[in-house]
Amino acid sequence: MKSFLYPKLTPPVFTWVRTENGLRSSGKVHEWIEPLTSDSDPETCKEADVIVLGVPLSRSSISASGASEFPDAFRRMWKGFTTYNIDEDVDLSQLVALDAGDVPMHVTNISRCHDNIIQASEVIHQHFSDSKVCAIGGDHSITAMMVKGLHKAKPESKIGILQFDTHFDLRDLTDNGPSNGTPMRNLIESGVVKGSNMYNIGLHGFFNTKDLKEYADEQGVNYITLGRARKKGIPETVMGCLEELTAKVDVIYLTVDMDCLDIAYAPGVPASTPGGMTTAELIDGVLTAAKHPKVNVMDIVCLDPLKDTMVQPTVKLGTHIFLTYLTGIALRSSI
Template identity: 55%
Template sequence: MEAKQRVMQAGIVQPEWSWRKEGPFDGRLHQWIKGMYDWQGENPDLVILGLPLSRSSISVSGASEYAEAFRRGWKGFSTYNIDEDIDLSFLTILDTGNVKMHGTDIGESHRRIEHAAHTIFSEFQHAVFAGIGGDHSVTACTVRGLKKLHPDETIGILQLDTHLDLRDPTENGPSNGTPMRQLIEGGIVQGSHIYTIGLHGYFNAPDLVAYGKKHGVNMISLKKARQNGIVQTVRAALNELSQKTDRTYITIDMDVLDIGFAPGVPASTPGGMSTQELFEALLEIGSHPSLKYIDFVCLDPTKDPAASPTVKAGIYSFLQVVSGMALVRSRKGE
């Protein structure tokens, strides 16, 4: 059975929005990124999977709409990164589509995400995975799918986030506030293998911090990361995870950004990262040898102002990771 058929049978459907590719390649994303419909079986360097779920959010969120907004915004971006003087178009990126969500059943939607992620991990074992959420509940699902494929291996998590996401699932359900605790209590990930960078201010309750300490979660405040250098802090966390675990999963909750930079993120707060700080961290992540799995979550385009600054920041964030990948491969002469 061909990969296309297996992907379709895993409950992954084509996006509602897709670009018609007419004429020669003009250096823009919408003509570069391949969809399943025009994929000819090349080995992709990175695969995209849309995870359009936000019914599981604690607060009202339209993050389920981001995967489509992400694709619609491609036309406004070039494959050339002038800051790094590199054209990304030599890489092959495949957009596999979206996981089909159940209309009302959150648990069923989570099971579908886990199954679809497991299928993508299985089919494209040599490609980097990029999940486009959706709220942060989807991360627990994709990590479970990864663990299912590699049951005897340890998984570490680097999380850029304002929040610990360690709320109690028995009270909050499998929501966007509980993914890290779900993974700890489900025996999928050890607390000491979670590094959360970006915590700041008044947005994490004492009992959650106490739970994190009890389970050895590495809680790195934004203040401390700035003092040590955000890029250096991210690099150190990835290096430690590479030594401690077999695989590293990276999750970017866009509420790590200051609310002034991310008005389209429901839980963004004052005092968070600037876009420049996040972009520099993501370039480091993209160039790190442990990069294999990453997701971007909790961006709600329905809350974005007319100029779509947050959606654009989300696309830019994704491209920073791809730029890191491209820089490494160009240096190796690949």
Template identity: 50%
Template sequence: MSEHFLKQPEWVWNVSGNEMPTYVHHWVRPLSEHNQPFDLILYGAPISRSSISVSGASLYPTEFRMMWKSFATYNLDENVDLNSFRVADAGDVMMHTTDILLSHQRIQRSTAFLAEHYPNTRTCMIGGDHSTTACAVRGIKEAFPEDTIGVLQLDTHLDVRDPNELGPANGTPIRQLIDGHHILGEHVINIGLHGYFNAKPLIDYANEHGIQMITLNQARGHGLIKTIKRALDELSGKADRIYVTVDMDVLDISVAPGVPASTPGGMSASELFNSLLEIGKHPCVKHIDFVCLDPSKDSHVSETVKVGVYAWLQFITGLILQSK
């Protein structure tokens, strides 16, 4: 088996000159151009054939990169310029046209490759649907077999539907990881659950396996940011590294037309942004992904893709504030 399946992304910004970048599309550089160390590795996992409902989330990594042009590297709220932080774009995992299992193996192998070759660098995967998270976490586990992995999941759903029934689909990643003994249920904290979107047997599975479910109402009651921090502190006490998975369907449907599975009663965009800032600040967060955003369903002004890029930049701002 080859070492990895990463290829140059479909969309690469053409940049000339050596001046300090002021816009995101001038700032993120391909991994191949980085001869110095870097702080974050970005890679795409463009697959959504594994989605239970029809999804074009495979289009997101490219749309995400194309949207960089609309964002400056300077964060006015925090008075921080991201441009001294080095992000290397490792490209996209090459997907097989029809073979989902093979594509999943490639995501796992490519994630393991990046984690093995850059063990001290944080990784950020852009999905793809939520099935990609199971592959990425298995890849991390492959690279660090001794390490216990804690998972913070921002999601409207538990994603613990039965893989025996649905296979490695976007409704099953957390259960695949628990049933496959890659992680323990008690090392999973889900924040963002609400309302009528998880059937009772799924709640029962979560309880049986010790998954911590913090509803959005509970989190708001205690303070969302305080709750995020507390969850990360707790996971860092139990696990060696934390993997954060952000299912964009955690967003309220009114702000996320590009996430078909988003629901009423979800997070506002600013709640998501503040959450990502806090997540970035936490030293134990080593891996993150953003999944389930379908640009083909987005509004004509690409509002959800903009929310997605903004949320990602908030995470990076958090990383920078952490080291200050």
């Protein structure tokens, strides 16, 4: 059913049938997150704590990717999770979370898809100006477009990036275009985000060329290799990045590229690598970031359900990362 945001956003391919008693029946995520429909009151919805946005695009991926299937798989996975986080003694049902649906995509025209993402991001940030926005990708090219939409909605706000990633994502746009290998360079060269306001945690191994490192240095991009982050501690590394960003920007965009994880923990990513983060390390990093008052937008990208194994460990982990982010938001009032 179309919502008041149509045609900027369309209904998700899959939605759960909600019980009359809703959350009270089982405390499951699929009975808690409410879909936006034509019956939703635009003014009441503005009070939502969290807005979920599906961005099903992966035709712009350098490697073969079915990451466009993640928003659907993500929603289907909700039934396997409760709203209660026993580690933090937090029940997410205290938050109002709305599923705004998906950004419409063109079958063949990637540029139009990217324009649609920018427009959808802009309207989401305009209408839900006080809500936390969670974009569910899609490949990493969506991040540049989501940030550009945020910039259009709030041009006076300086934006910073906290990136969990195995890669710089600073490839030359001349050679690669707006692909999943270029989002950070795209933002730098478009003047939307300064390189000095980008912080990348998780680089490791043999998966970046030296010229990308040299470009990062030229632009003042801040990066902490996974080895250095482990020596200092993942939460401590994240906190250090956030402290520096806080002094420079108004809003921090958290982007989680699932290829930051070791292939043993996340087989369902297009560019899986050995030597990456463990599940626990990423969860700790995301929770630390989510507690910060300026981290008000996030995305999860490059998760390919079609490459996942039968029990879908990567889809489950991506859903866990999303709920961990919301846990951090819920904890803010008690910190």
